[in-house]
Amino acid sequence: MGLMKRLDERAGLMGRMMRTVGATDAMPQDITLEATLRSAIHRCMGCDRPRDCAGWLDAHEDGAERTPGYCRNGELFARWTGQD
Incomplete structure (x- = not known):
């Protein structure tokens, strides 16, 4: 799979995951x-x-x-949503 196709695929999966667990609305709006x-x-x-x-x-x-x-961003998303 080419790099651009892989980037597009993973961006879609990550966005869906964030929406599914409520992390999109819980992202901290700070400098980091x-x-x-x-x-x-x-x-x-x-x-x-x-x-x-x-x-x-x-x-x-x-x-x-x-x-x-198995989600490599599970801890981050859990922290954002207060599930940690």
């Missing part, structure tokens, strides 16, 4: 947000389970309290 999101994108890009992620997201279209255990 850009750096934090950049790190989250790198973690997502390094994940070897995008198919599992897409399947999990399809099964949780109505939302979920937490990410699946």
